[in-house]
Every structure is written in C-alpha cells, then in structure tokens.
Amino acid sequence: MKRAGFGILSLLICAITDGSEVAKVPVETFELSNGMKFLAVVRPELATVSAGWVARVGSANERPGITGMSHFFEHMMFKGSRTLGTRNIERDLQIVEEQERLQDQMRAVYREQRERYRLGEIGDPFADDARPPELVELQRRFDALTEEQRELMVKDEYDRIYTAAGASGLNAFTSEDVTVYFLTVPANKLELWFWMESDRLLSPVFREFYSERDVVHEERRLRTESTPTGEFDEVFDAMFWQSHPYSWPVVGWPSDLRSYSLAQAREYFETYYAPGNLTAALVGNFDLEEARALAERYFGRLPAKEPAPDVVTLEMDPRAEKRMVAECDCQPQVELRYHSVPFRHRDSYALEVLAGLLNGRSGRLYKSLVLERGLAADVAASQDSRKYAGAFSLYAEARGGASPEDLERALLEEVRRIVDEPIPERELQKVKNQITASAYRQLSGGFHLLLQLLLYDGLGDWEYLNHWAETTLAVTDSDVKRAAERYLDPEERTVGLYYREREGVKP
Amino acid sequence: MNAGWALSVLLSAAPQSIPTRPEELRFDELRFDVPDPARYRHELPNGVAVYVAPDSTFPLISIRIQLRQGSYLEPEHKVGLAGLTGSLLRSGGTERLDPAAFDEEAEFLAAGISAFGGDSRAGANLDCITPVLDQSMDLFFEMLRHPRFDEARLTVEKENVLEAMRQRNDEPGDILAREWDWLLEGEKFYRSRRMTKDHMDAIARGDLVVFHEKYWRPENMVVTVSGDVDPAKILVKLDTYLSNWPGEGAPADWPPPQPTLEPRPGAYHVEKDIPQGTVVLGHSVPRWSDWDNPERAALQIMNHILGGSGFTSRITKRIRSDEGLAYDAGSSLGFDALGPGSFTVSFQSKNDTVALATEIALEEIERIRTEPAGDEEIAIAKASLIETFPRRFESAAQIAGIYAGDAFIGRSHDYWKSWRDQVRAVTADDVLRVARKYLRPDAIVFLVVGKWEEIAPGDANGRASMKDLFGGEVTHLPLRDPLTLKVLP
Numbered sequence: 002m003k004r005a006g007f008g009i010l011s012l013l014i015c016a017i018t019d020g021s022e023v024a025k026v027p028v029e030t031f032e033l034s035n036g037m038k039f040l041a042v043v044r045p046e047l048a049t050v051s052a053g054w055v056a057r058v059g060s061a062n063e064r065p066g067i068t069g070m071s072h073f074f075e076h077m078m079f080k081g082s083r084t085l086g087t088r089n090i091e092r093d094l095q096i097v098e099e100q101e102r103l104q105d106q107m108r109a110v111y112r113e114q115r116e117r118y119r120l121g122e123i124g125d126p127f128a129d130d131a132r133p134p135e136l137v138e139l140q141r142r143f144d145a146l147t148e149e150q151r152e153l154m155v156k157d158e159y160d161r162i163y164t165a166a167g168a169s170g171l172n173a174f175t176s177e178d179v180t181v182y183f184l185t186v187p188a189n190k191l192e193l194w195f196w197m198e199s200d201r202l203l204s205p206v207f208r209e210f211y212s213e214r215d216v217v218h219e220e221r222r223l224r225t226e227s228t229p230t231g232e233f234d235e236v237f238d239a240m241f242w243q244s245h246p247y248s249w250p251v252v253g254w255p256s257d258l259r260s261y262s263l264a265q266a267r268e269y270f271e272t273y274y275a276p277g278n279l280t281a282a283l284v285g286n287f288d289l290e291e292a293r294a295l296a297e298r299y300f301g302r303l304p305a306k307e308p309a310p311d312v313v314t315l316e317m318d319p320r321a322e323k324r325m326v327a328e329c330d331c332q333p334q335v336e337l338r339y340h341s342v343p344f345r346h347r348d349s350y351a352l353e354v355l356a357g358l359l360n361g362r363s364g365r366l367y368k369s370l371v372l373e374r375g376l377a378a379d380v381a382a383s384q385d386s387r388k389y390a391g392a393f394s395l396y397a398e399a400r401g402g403a404s405p406e407d408l409e410r411a412l413l414e415e416v417r418r419i420v421d422e423p424i425p426e427r428e429l430q431k432v433k434n435q436i437t438a439s440a441y442r443q444l445s446g447g448f449h450l451l452l453q454l455l456l457y458d459g460l461g462d463w464e465y466l467n468h469w470a471e472t473t474l475a476v477t478d479s480d481v482k483r484a485a486e487r488y489l490d491p492e493e494r495t496v497g498l499y500y501r502e503r504e505g506v507k508p
Numbered sequence: 509m510n511a512g513w514a515l516s517v518l519l520s521a522a523p524q525s526i527p528t529r530p531e532e533l534r535f536d537e538l539r540f541d542v543p544d545p546a547r548y549r550h551e552l553p554n555g556v557a558v559y560v561a562p563d564s565t566f567p568l569i570s571i572r573i574q575l576r577q578g579s580y581l582e583p584e585h586k587v588g589l590a591g592l593t594g595s596l597l598r599s600g601g602t603e604r605l606d607p608a609a610f611d612e613e614a615e616f617l618a619a620g621i622s623a624f625g626g627d628s629r630a631g632a633n634l635d636c637i638t639p640v641l642d643q644s645m646d647l648f649f650e651m652l653r654h655p656r657f658d659e660a661r662l663t664v665e666k667e668n669v670l671e672a673m674r675q676r677n678d679e680p681g682d683i684l685a686r687e688w689d690w691l692l693e694g695e696k697f698y699r700s701r702r703m704t705k706d707h708m709d710a711i712a713r714g715d716l717v718v719f720h721e722k723y724w725r726p727e728n729m730v731v732t733v734s735g736d737v738d739p740a741k742i743l744v745k746l747d748t749y750l751s752n753w754p755g756e757g758a759p760a761d762w763p764p765p766q767p768t769l770e771p772r773p774g775a776y777h778v779e780k781d782i783p784q785g786t787v788v789l790g791h792s793v794p795r796w797s798d799w800d801n802p803e804r805a806a807l808q809i810m811n812h813i814l815g816g817s818g819f820t821s822r823i824t825k826r827i828r829s830d831e832g833l834a835y836d837a838g839s840s841l842g843f844d845a846l847g848p849g850s851f852t853v854s855f856q857s858k859n860d861t862v863a864l865a866t867e868i869a870l871e872e873i874e875r876i877r878t879e880p881a882g883d884e885e886i887a888i889a890k891a892s893l894i895e896t897f898p899r900r901f902e903s904a905a906q907i908a909g910i911y912a913g914d915a916f917i918g919r920s921h922d923y924w925k926s927w928r929d930q931v932r933a934v935t936a937d938d939v940l941r942v943a944r945k946y947l948r949p950d951a952i953v954f955l956v957v958g959k960w961e962e963i964a965p966g967d968a969n970g971r972a973s974m975k976d977l978f979g980g981e982v983t984h985l986p987l988r989d990p991l992t993l994k995v996l997p
Contacts, residue, residue: 048538048901048902130968156825157820162530167891169896189538190535196527200530212832213832214832217835219832223836223856298526330677332678378671400668400671437618444566
C-alpha cells in the first residue's frame with residue numbers, strides 16, 4: 002500500500018491532517034459469468050490470506066413461519082457436502098430422505114398439538130411431557146436412523162480438513178441483512194479455500210438438520226433467554242419496527258425453529274445462495290491472476306440463477322410515540338430509538354457525525370449526563386444503518402437514584418441543544434479528526450479489512466469503504482442540525498424503560 | 509515487513525483440473541523463520557527494555573507499556589486500589605490539564621490513550637496516527653508522570669464502580685466467574701478477591717497518589733513500540749520521557765504471592781431462574797516456569813484433541829455436534845507463569861441436560877487419560893499448531909508484543925525457536941502420559957449457575973441426572989449481596 006503524503010499542520014489550525022489525502026484501499030474486482038463477484042486486496046507483507054464470502058440474505062428475507070432460517074442456514078453450511086462428511090453418500094442421502102418423511106409425520110402431529118394448545122388442552126405444544134405416544138414412537142424411529150447415519154458419517158470433516166491445514170478463525174455470522182462466512186489460511190493454501198467453499202455451495206447436504214436445530218435453540222437460550230435484557234430487546238425491536246421484517250429476531254421465534262422442513266431449507270438455499278447473490282473477498286499474500294483463474298475454475302461451476310427477490314415491505318412512517326416498560330435483573334436504563342435512514346443514504350453521514358458529537362469522554366452525553374449532572378454511569382449514541390432502513394439510538398444507564406425517565410429527559414435535552422444551539426467549529430473538527438484516524442485504522446489487519454469488504458458489499462457496495470470518510474468530512478454543522486431535527490422527532494420516538502426488578506434478589 | 513517470509517508460492521504448475529478430494533491438492537512449501545529477537549530488543553540507559561517493530565505500511569503507531577505490579581500490592585482493606593489507580597490515571601487529568609481538558613485534547617488528536625491496573629500487570633497504551641505522534645506522546649507521558657488524580661473525577665469513578673457492583677448478580681456468567689475464582693483460590697487471594705463498597709469507601713485520593721508513586725515507575729516497565737517509527741529516533745524520545753522520573757523508587761516485589769487454599773472437589777450450584785445452566789468444571793494446574801519442559805507441547809496437543817479446537821475436538825463434537833446439548837462447549841488449559849493455571853471444561857445447556865453434558869465431559873476426560881489418542885487426531889493437532897504458528901508473528905505489533913511478553917514473565921526469547929520442533933516430537937505416549945499426570949478427575953470442581961429443580965432430575969429421557977454425578981452430592985452456594993458480598997438472607 003502506498004503511503005498517503007501527509008501535510009502536517011499545526012494543531013492551532015485544528016485539522017490533524019490536511020485532508021487532501023484520505024486513506025483508500027486498492028481493491029481489485031472481477032465478476033464470473035454466473036454473476037458471482039470477487040474483491041481482492043493483495044498484501045505481500047502477510048503470511049496468510051483471509052478469505053470469505055457474503056450471501057445477501059438475512060432475517061429480513063424471511064417471513065412468519067420461517068423466522069431464523071437465515072441464521073439456521075449459517076449452521077447447516079458447516080455440515081458437509083456429497084464429498085465431505087460421509088463414507089457412503091448413497092445411504093447417507095437415503096437416510097436424510099427417510100428422516101424427512103418421519104419429520105413430515107411429526108409435523109402433522111404437531112399441527113394437532115397446536116390445535117390442542119389453542120383449545121387450552123395442553124400448555125407448550127412442544128413440551129416433552131406433552132408428547133402423544135405416536136410422537137414418541139416417531140422420534141424413536143428417527144433416532145435409530147440418526148444412529149445409522151452416524152456410523153457412516155465423517156463428523157465435522159469440513160472443520161477438520163481446514164484445521165489440519167492450518168486454517169484459523171473459521172466461522173460465520175448472520176445479521177438482518179447478510180450472512181458472512183470467513184477464515185484465514187496460510188498463504189500457500191489459498192486453493193484449499195477455493196476447493197472447500199465451492200464444494201459446499203455446489204453440493205451441500207443438510208445432514209443433522211434436526212439436531213442442529215437443538216444447538217440453535219441453545220444459542221437462543223444463551224444469548225436471549227438467559228441474559229438480563231435479551232427477551233426485552235426482542236420486545237423492543239418488535240415494537241419499533243411496525244411493518245418491516247426487521248421486527249423479528251435473527252435467531253428466529255422458538256416455535257418457527259421447531260417447525261421448518263428440509264424442503265423449506267432447500268428452497269431458501271436455491272433462492273438466496275445463487276452465485277449472483279454472493280460476493281467473495283480475499284485479503285493477503287496471493288497472486289491476483291492466479292486467484293482469478295482459481296475463481297473461474299472452482300466457482301465458475303455454480304450455475305447462474307434468477308436474481309433473488311427484493312424485500313418489498315417498506316417501514317411505515319411512525320405515527321405515535323411508543324413506550325415499553327420492563328422489569329429485569331438489570332441496571333435502570335433507557336433507550337430512545339428513532340427511525341432514521343439506511344446504509345449509504347445521503348443523510349447517514351450527518352447522523353454519524355451527530356453520534357460522534359454525542360459520544361466519547363469529551364462528547365456531549367458523557368459531559369452532561371455523567372459528569373455534570375451525575376445521572377448516568379454509561380451513555381451512548383449510534384446510527385444503525387441497515388440495508389433497507391435505519392435507526393438512531395440514544396442510550397443511558399442510571400447512576401445513583403436517577404430513574405429511566407430522568408435519563409430520558411436529559412437525553413431529549415441534548416438532542417434539543419443540537420437543534421437549537423450553534424455547534425462550535427472545534428467540536429465538529431474533533432469528530433472529523435477521529436474520522437480521519439479511523440479511516441487509517443480500518444486498513445490495518447487483513448482479517449478486519451476482509452470483514453468490512455464483505456459487510457459493505459453485502460449491504461450495498463464495498464466502495465463505501467473508500468468513500469465514507471471523505472463524504473463524512475464534508476458534513477457541515479447545518480447538515481447535522483437538519484438531520485437531528487428531521488429524524489429525532491420527539492413525538493415519533495420509541496422508548497424502552499428498564500427498571501431493576503423489585504426487591505428480592507430471588508433465592 | 510520485518511518477519512522472514514520465504515514464500516515460494518503460487519503460479520507454479522497448478523493443475524487445471526479439480527481434484528475429487530481436498531487431500532489431493534498439492535501446496536508449495538511456506539517457509540517461516542522466527543524473527544530474530546535481537547533486532548527488536550533495545551535497552552534504555554536506565555535499564556528499561558524496549559521492543560521496537562517498525563512498519564511504515566500505514567501512518568499508525570502503537571506504544572504499549574506493561575508494568576510488573578498489580579493488586580497483590582494493595583492493602584487488604586483497600587481491595588480495588590490498583591484498579592482505581594489505573595482508571596483514575598487516565599480519567600483524572602494531569603497537573604497541567606484538568607480532566608475535561610485532557611480528554612478534550614486526547615480526543616481532538618484522535619489518540620487512543622488508556623491505562624489499567626490489573627492483578628499482576630498494569631499497563632498504559634497509546635494509539636495514534638503519525639502526524640500527531642509528538643503531541644500524543646507528550647500527552648501520554650504527561651499522564652504517566654504527572655497525573656492529577658482529580659478528586660471530583662474520583663467521586664464519579666467510584667459512583668460508576670458502585671453501579672457496576674450492583675450488576676454482579678445479573679449475568680449468570682458473572683456469578684459463575686466469581687464463585688469459580690473463590691472455589692479455586694478463596695475469597696482472600698489477590699486475584700480472586702473482589703472489591704466491596706467498604707473497600708471502596710476506604711480508598712482516598714492520597715492512596716492513589718502513593719500507589720502511583722511507588723509502582724507506576726520505569727523500574728517496573730517493559731515497553732513496546734510498533735508501527736510508523738524510526739527506531740533510533742523513538743528510543744531517544746522514550747529516553748527523554750522515561751529518565752529522571754519523579755521521586756525515588758525500586759522495582760516492585762515480584763513475582764506475586766501464591767495461593768494457599770486447597771480447593772474442595774465436588775459439585776456446587778448457585779440458583780438463578782434461567783432456562784439454561786451455565787457450567788464450568790475443572791481444577792488448577794501448577795504454575796508454569798520451566799518453559800523448556802517438552803510436556804507443554806504435549807499438553808497443548810492433548811487439549812487440542814480433548815476440547816480446545818472447536819468441532820475437531822472431542823468434547824465439542826460430542827456435546828454440541830452429536831447431541832445438540834450446547835452452542836458453546838470446549839476445554840481450555842491455561843498456563844500461567846505467575847501462579848497456578850487451570851484446566852477447565854465450559855458449556856451452557858438447558859437446565860435438564862446439564863447432567864447429560866457433564867457426564868459426557870467427564871467421560872471424555874477419563875478417556876483421554878486411559879486410551880492413547882488416535883494417530884490422525886495427533887497429526888491434525890500437530891499440523892494445526894505448526895501451521896498457525898507463523899500467524900503469531902504476522903504484524904509488527906504482534907512481534908514486538910510476543911517478545912515484550914517474554915521479557916515481562918522472564919522467559920527466554922529462544923522459546924519460540926524450538927517451539928515447532930517440540931510440537932513435532934510429541935508422541936501418542938507423551939499425550940497419554942501428560943493427560944494422566946495433569947488431569948486429575950478426583951480433584952474436579954463442578955459449578956453450575958441455573959435452576960436447580962430442573963437441573964437435578966436431568967433429562968426427560970432419563971439419560972443422566974445429577975444423582976449419578978459427584979457422589980450425588982451438591983453444595984448450594986448462596987447468592988451474595990452485590991455491594992458487601994455478604995451472604996444474602
């Protein structure tokens with residue numbers, strides 16, 4: 002990477018660089034004839050290649066009944082293929098189909114169970130102790146097939162091959178908008194990545210579909226049900242998003258997790274894991290032409306398909322203030338959330354600057370709520386720019402006897418000040434200096450850069466990486482005031498008020 | 509870059525067809541020589557070790573200072589003093605600048621400046637961009653040499669700490685960590701004890717001033733610098749900042765004291781009304797000071813196979829992948845140069861399958877102690893440890909950090925040169941021998957936070973219950989008052 006030429010200016014002039022050069026990443030791009038896109042950043046100083054790909058699919062692409070499917074898929078993609086994961090692919094596939102027929106019968110029983118639940122005859126329709134005998138019998142036959150399949154399986158072979166090859170950081174994540182798969186391999190083993198990733202896209206086998214569902218359920222218990230505010234965060238999201246599919250959690254509703262079928266999963270895969278819906282990225286020590294040839298040879302095998310459907314439901318304009326009052330094992334705290342704008346929207350940059358003015362030890366929220374007024378122990382502001390819509394949040398955690406309502410009032414006053422009072426030039430410059438510095442920090446570290454490229458391209462365009470700093474540095478004080486006034490309308494806020502559960506830390 | 513890559517890769521006659529299995533792929537050799545530590549190590553005239561790894565790829569600089577001191581040096585009735593000194597060092601301003609002015613200047617420079625006081629290590633870090641290096645270093649060392657420990661900020665900090673204390677029983681993981689430390693090392697030992705409100709009330713500004721004067725001194729420091737710097741110039745600058753340090757001082761007592769408690773094996777439980785039990789089980793392992801001992805490589809391979817390498821390892825495979833009992837399940841083997849380390853298995857499972865997952869973990873611990881590991885398992889573990897090794901030295905910051913870490917704990921830099929050979933030499937017999945020697949089923953302490961009435965009976969299919977484990981006995985630990993840590997009525 003070529004160094005930018007810095008003109009070092011005196012601090013009295015304020016800007017920490019002359020602004021003529023903002024850090025940029027030289028990214029090579031190419032596209033295969035099937036529509037799959039590649040981003041490549043060559044870094045000869047590294048001993049590795051960090052590699053990954055993003056599928057432009059997340060919980061926003063789901064519908065009631067299959068919520069959590071995108072995230073579930075992320076798990077299933079590690080289960081192998083026709084080549085990896087079994088010693089006898091014919092029998093393995095037969096077992097998958099036989100198990101699916103049993104599951105179809107079980108789903109029919111659960112349909113009756115839901116009916117009994119609606120009539121008040123049973124409680125949780127999925128509870129173990131509510132199982133009718135036929136369900137127990139179906140489960141027994143299912144388990145027997147699992148046993149047989151396990152005899153043929155090469156467990157977690159995908160992981161083992163990578164591990165033995167010195168890969169590290171093998172993982173994936175799912176959001177409302179994207180699903181990202183990544184790892185780091187030694188620089189001499191890039192072809193292994195091409196082999197393994199194209200293989201699991203070309204002929205995935207969703208074996209262990211139903212036991213993996215239990216793992217996801219444990220993940221939900223871990224992140225949502227056993228944390229102090231996890232379940233209220235779900236309530237709050239569902240309340241905030243009125244019409245948009247952002248209203249359900251990425252992990253999915255528990256009853257949906259218990260109900261998907263393999264057929265639904267396959268349809269999902271065919272629709273959203275087509276090459277035209279994928280972008281791959283490589284950052285590290287490799288030869289660009291070689292990588293291009295490997296991409297063609299391996300991923301060129303994926304057949305092109307119809308473009309994936311767009312998410313058509315737009316979020317309704319907010320019509321009323323909404324409030325949630327929660328009691329939990331947590332500090333009294335408040336979140337104020339407003340509908341704002343999605344990724345790359347022209348106003349998103351001013352909202353980022355607004356968050357910058359509010360955040361930090363010398364930022365407005367800390368100075369006012371923590372230091373001067375002693376109301377809060379912790380404060381934060383953030384602009385969450387998703388693919389289809391966005392939200393701006395203000396958050397504070399109480400100190401001493403402050404109530405969530407006190408915090409709410411104090412936060413609203415700080416918003417008012419942004420709108421009503423002039424923003425000092427030096428304060429704005431401070432935020433911009435931080436943007437200049439983070440534009441450089443984001444470049445160091447191959448793996449971090451990889452994730453950003455994939456995330457940004459998944460949300461819309463990787464070039465955001467090279468544009469955001471420049472665009473944000475051009476934001477003026479009046480842009481910030483205008484954005485605050487337009488999006489942080491006090492009458493359209495959604496408020497989450499959290500109280501510590503009334504006495505009796507339960508024995 | 510500084511590291512010695514010899515990468516004779518790619519574009520060599522790559523086959524044009526796609527092999528049917530990944531094992532058929534052939535790769536060029538990736539040679540890696542451990543960077544020569546002598547190129548990074550320097551010493552200031554006052555004896556402070558400085559590791560400098562220049563790298564001008566980006567206009568970014570990191571300075572990390574580690575100090576051999578910590579909470580083991582604080583008086584027993586002022587638990588938390590070391591930590592408060594670290595946080596107030598950063599937030600309490602300097603003699604010249606009041607706290608708000610200091611924060612304003614640091615954030616205007618976009619310089620990341622931080623300080624912390626830990627159990628057996630304190631530290632301060634600076635991250636900045638090249639154009640403002642001089643101003644940032646001035647500010648950073650002004651903080652270290654002439655802190656103000658502003659009284660009003662101390663009050664704010666104490667109130668914030670109090671709010672953090674109130675949350676001690678909110679997260680199951682926090683309760684688990686606290687009780688686990690106490691079960692292994694007792695409530696009084698420096699690294700397991702916790703600050704109470706009484707401790708905090710007893711700490712006054714003067715205590716911070718004295719703690720800083722005595723222990724935040726060059727005599728205790730190891731410094732690393734990485735990024736866009738000229739080593740000769742930066743050493744001259746560091747010498748200016750670190751010589752003529754105010755006051756008199758001597759190196760802090762080192763190493764920290766050792767625990768005296770003998771942990772009592774068995775099952776322990778803390779009640780919390782949540783659907784999932786969070787579990788840790790294991791025991792301590794001896795303090796590790798002989799870094800030439802080849803058992804270390806064998807132990808790492810043993811843990812890799814048992815539960816340290818994700819899906820490839822036995823515990824994760826059985827508890828998560830086979831049975832779907834947990835999202836996160838694995839083992840860890842921590843080596844510590846300053847005190848006992850620990851061997852632990854951790855997982856979270858719905859209350860009624862805690863017993864089943866525990867039974868599986870115990871079976872696997874027993875199996876690795878009694879049956880030789882498979883050749884393939886050992887080969888995979890070795891290949892993984894050897895192939896990922898160069899990655900530790902990939903960036904300037906990592907190289908400087910590794911060698912400074914050696915200096916901090918008093919390990920020879922040569923350790924890294926022979927490390928891969930030590931891994932290669934490990935046999936299945938070695939793995940079995942170290943598993944027998946270091947894993948002690950009789951010493952296992954089991955701790956779960958969750959809902960006992962669901963945990964105790966076990967799963968609906970009757971596959972395991974807590975009655976079958978640890979002699980069917982359990983000690984129910986009471987929840988503590990979050991501010992006093994006294995037993996709640």
